[in-house]
Amino acid sequence: MSETEQPPAERRSGAAPGGDGDASAANGRLLVAEQVTKAFGGLVAVEDVSFSIPQRSIVSIIGPNGAGKTTFFNMLTGLYKPTMGRISFDGKDITAKRPDKITSLGVARTFQNIRLFATMSAIENVMVGQHARMKAGLFGSILRLPGVRKEERRVDEHAREMLSYVGLDEELHSQLAINLAYGDQRRVEIARALASGPKLLLLDEPTAGMNPQESRRLTEFMRKLRDEKGLAILLIEHDMQVVMEVSEHITVLDHGEKIAEGLPEDVRNEERVIEAYLGRQSDDDEEEGEG
Amino acid sequence: MRRPELKPLIAAAAAGLAILIGLLIEMDTTMSVVLALLVGLRVFFADDPRAVKLIAVGLVVWAIVLPLFHVEAGGFIDDAVLALAYAVMALGLNIIVGFAGLLDLGYVAFFAIGALAAGYFMSGFVFDANIHVLVSGLNAELPGIHLSFPLVLVIAVILCTIAGMLIGLPTLRLRGDYIAIVTLAFGEIAGRLVLNGDEISIAGQKLTNGRQGITPVDKIDLPLLQPFEALNLRPWFWLALAMLLLVLFVNYRLRDSRLGRAWIALREDEVAAASMGVPLVKTKLLAYGTGAAFGGMSGAFLASLSNTVNADQFQFSFSIFILAMVILGGLGSIEGVVVGAIALTYINFRLIPDVLNDVPSKIGLDFDLTELSFGIFGFLLVIMMVMRPEGLVPERRRKQELVEGIGTGETAGAGESVVEARA
Numbered sequence: 001m002s003e004t005e006q007p008p009a010e011r012r013s014g015a016a017p018g019g020d021g022d023a024s025a026a027n028g029r030l031l032v033a034e035q036v037t038k039a040f041g042g043l044v045a046v047e048d049v050s051f052s053i054p055q056r057s058i059v060s061i062i063g064p065n066g067a068g069k070t071t072f073f074n075m076l077t078g079l080y081k082p083t084m085g086r087i088s089f090d091g092k093d094i095t096a097k098r099p100d101k102i103t104s105l106g107v108a109r110t111f112q113n114i115r116l117f118a119t120m121s122a123i124e125n126v127m128v129g130q131h132a133r134m135k136a137g138l139f140g141s142i143l144r145l146p147g148v149r150k151e152e153r154r155v156d157e158h159a160r161e162m163l164s165y166v167g168l169d170e171e172l173h174s175q176l177a178i179n180l181a182y183g184d185q186r187r188v189e190i191a192r193a194l195a196s197g198p199k200l201l202l203l204d205e206p207t208a209g210m211n212p213q214e215s216r217r218l219t220e221f222m223r224k225l226r227d228e229k230g231l232a233i234l235l236i237e238h239d240m241q242v243v244m245e246v247s248e249h250i251t252v253l254d255h256g257e258k259i260a261e262g263l264p265e266d267v268r269n270e271e272r273v274i275e276a277y278l279g280r281q282s283d284d285d286e287e288e289g290e291g
Numbered sequence: 292m293r294r295p296e297l298k299p300l301i302a303a304a305a306a307g308l309a310i311l312i313g314l315l316i317e318m319d320t321t322m323s324v325v326l327a328l329l330v331g332l333r334v335f336f337a338d339d340p341r342a343v344k345l346i347a348v349g350l351v352v353w354a355i356v357l358p359l360f361h362v363e364a365g366g367f368i369d370d371a372v373l374a375l376a377y378a379v380m381a382l383g384l385n386i387i388v389g390f391a392g393l394l395d396l397g398y399v400a401f402f403a404i405g406a407l408a409a410g411y412f413m414s415g416f417v418f419d420a421n422i423h424v425l426v427s428g429l430n431a432e433l434p435g436i437h438l439s440f441p442l443v444l445v446i447a448v449i450l451c452t453i454a455g456m457l458i459g460l461p462t463l464r465l466r467g468d469y470i471a472i473v474t475l476a477f478g479e480i481a482g483r484l485v486l487n488g489d490e491i492s493i494a495g496q497k498l499t500n501g502r503q504g505i506t507p508v509d510k511i512d513l514p515l516l517q518p519f520e521a522l523n524l525r526p527w528f529w530l531a532l533a534m535l536l537l538v539l540f541v542n543y544r545l546r547d548s549r550l551g552r553a554w555i556a557l558r559e560d561e562v563a564a565a566s567m568g569v570p571l572v573k574t575k576l577l578a579y580g581t582g583a584a585f586g587g588m589s590g591a592f593l594a595s596l597s598n599t600v601n602a603d604q605f606q607f608s609f610s611i612f613i614l615a616m617v618i619l620g621g622l623g624s625i626e627g628v629v630v631g632a633i634a635l636t637y638i639n640f641r642l643i644p645d646v647l648n649d650v651p652s653k654i655g656l657d658f659d660l661t662e663l664s665f666g667i668f669g670f671l672l673v674i675m676m677v678m679r680p681e682g683l684v685p686e687r688r689r690k691q692e693l694v695e696g697i698g699t700g701e702t703a704g705a706g707e708s709v710v711e712a713r714a
Contacts, residue, residue, distance in 0.1 A: 077566055078565075079562065079565070079566065098565075098570070099565040099566050100565055100567075100568045100569055100570045100571070103566060103567060103568035104568050108566075108567075109566055111563065111566075115560050115562065115563040116560075116563070117555065117556045117559035117560060117563065117564075118559055118560075119555070119559060120552070120555060120556065120559065124552055124555075127552055128552050128553065128556045128564070128567050128569065129567050129568070130568075131549060131552075131553055131556075131567060131568045131569050132567075132568030132569075133568075134549045136548060136549040136550070137550075138545075138550060138577060138581070141544055141545055141548035141549060141550055141551075142540075142541050142544045142545060142548075143544075144544060144548075148548070151549075152548075152549075155549075192567060193567075196567060196568055
């Protein structure tokens with residue numbers, strides 16, 4: 001877990017706002033990562049990657065297995081602390097902040113292999129998503145003060161709203177997450193992320209295990225989120241068709257390094273990208289223990 | 292219930308079992324019949340929340356009048372008081388293990404701290420001090436510190452909450468088995484500290500009395516009431532019942548709250564919980580603190596009841612005893628844990644030593660059953676894990692996950708109702 005990682009070499013250098021962050025917000029850049037590096041012992045999973053996400057946009061990170069995509073994701077959400085570099089979100093430095101703090105600032109995510117709370121109902125899952133936006137404490141909950149009761153009702157309603165928004169049938173709302181069909185589990189996971197009221201939504205291979213039709217529906221849904229909710233979406237995806245269709249900007253990682261970025265059509269024709277995917281002469285077999 | 296035509300039959304079977312158990316533990320016949328009736332109704336109306344609530348009220352009333360049908364001490368009621376006190380502890384451990392999923396094998400530490408709070412503040416142990424607060428009768432004249440029991444409860448709760456959080460701190464970065472190892476060590480440390488406390492002096496005051504025990508401990512003395520007596524356990528029973536109801540109330544309220552959901556989310560998937568905005572450190576420490584507080588309450592009560600705070604009480608086996616109640620009843624299930632606590636208390640203090648003890652010698656074996664009691668618990672747990680891993684009265688979630696999720700619901704319905712009869 002994040003707590004066990006060594007502290008980053010350079011973090012929050014005391015000289016407070018660091019003009020860059022504020023400037024980025026002004027430029028319409030929601031998230032800015034500067035020269036981020038993550039090393040596990042001697043293994044460098046992500047090296048010197050700079051990256052930014054504009055407001056209200058859909059951008060993607062692609063790359064072969066083991067390229068460091070998920071590691072990068074985990075740094076953005078606070079699960080890993082960067083070894084070096086700086087990440088700011090919405091004008092605030094979030095480098096190595098705790099995951100729950102980052103969530104409450106407005107970053108939400110889904111996981112590559114769905115991670116719902118198995119023995120909780122769909123509604124309860126989405127209610128947990130609102131944890132950071134709730135106030136009820138230990139004693140307030142025991143006494144069930146009027147404020148707490150009102151909050152519970154509001155959160156429950158919002159959860160139902162979110163589940164309907166992602167298209168989960170009403171009769172499935174109180175089903176345990178573990179008993180839901182795969183596609184519905186994906187939906188609940190997105191609803192749970194949306195419930196935290198994010199400005200930025202990180203989706204880690206959301207179309208994994210979906211058929212082309214379902215993928216297309218998800219693509220449309222992502223656009224809807226951007227346009228209706230004003231969200232920025234960062235996507236990790238293997239399905240090139242989805243990536244090329246939906247992304248406004250693509251960053252390509254290979255062996256932890258950024259090898260290309262730009263518009264979909266530019267990236268598609270980039271020589272190094274083709275190399276990374278199809279392999280060079282012989283050196284491309286190692287795995288980095290994550291995908 | 293999946294087979295409605297079987298409902299009356301199952302309810303009747305449950306009621307029958309309740310009578311049988313009632314008679315076996317020498318409960319008053321009338322009370323056994325009433326209990327059986329309540330159990331039968333509970334099973335029959337299991338799907339009607341209003342009826343369930345009404346029956347719960349009935350059960351509380353039944354429990355309140357229960358002592359009046361039994362002799363004041365030396366019989367059924369002795370074990371009943373213990374069962375209630377242990378149920379309070381088990382509910383505390385249930386928050387840590389059942390809700391938050393933090394396997395705590397050192398729960399005895401909180402029993403020890405609660406008991407020591409009673410030992411320090413309700414006896415002549417601190418001989419040089421002469422402090423009396425809200426106590427009457429002889430307690431008001433003896434040397435030592437003699438505080439009123441509610442004050443001692445508050446002290447025990449505060450001390451245990453702090454201790455629970457301190458013990459929790461080093462486990463924050465750990466998971467699963469490693470949490471168990473660290474808490475196990477803390478439990479052992481607490482036990483050893485009490486054992487060797489007679490060698491440790493701070494400013495001329497010994498830490499504990501070791502094996503000799505701090506004794507006598509004042510009988511509970513509530514404001515406006517006569518001090519409790521060793522020969523009349525009815526007031527003890529009612530106080531323990533009141534504590535249990537309070538703890539039950541807190542458990543239910545917390546389970547269905549923001550905090551309760553965070554605990555369960557933590558139990559299910561720590562990484563996902565953190566990513567959804569649940570602060571891990573705070574949430575875990577609250578689980579440790581709340582769970583420990585209940586252990587302390589019960590510990591202080593038991594110290595006064597048993598009249599001694601003695602190192603032999605605080606052994607590893609006690610942690611396992613309480614944990615077995617939680618697992619037997621159903622991890623995370625509030626009703627189940629109470630059932631588990633009552634069942635194991637009676638098995639341990641009545642069934643094995645009084646009813647079944649001489650069975651081996653009768654069939655020509657040369658040992659008493661009491662020598663095997665932990666073996667019997669172990670055996671029970673193994674049977675449980677094989678036959679009914681979700682516990683006697685499973686938590687709604689686990690039941691759906693383990694039974695309905697797999698689709699063998701038919702048999703589960705029957706099993707559940709039979710089992711509820713043991714309440």
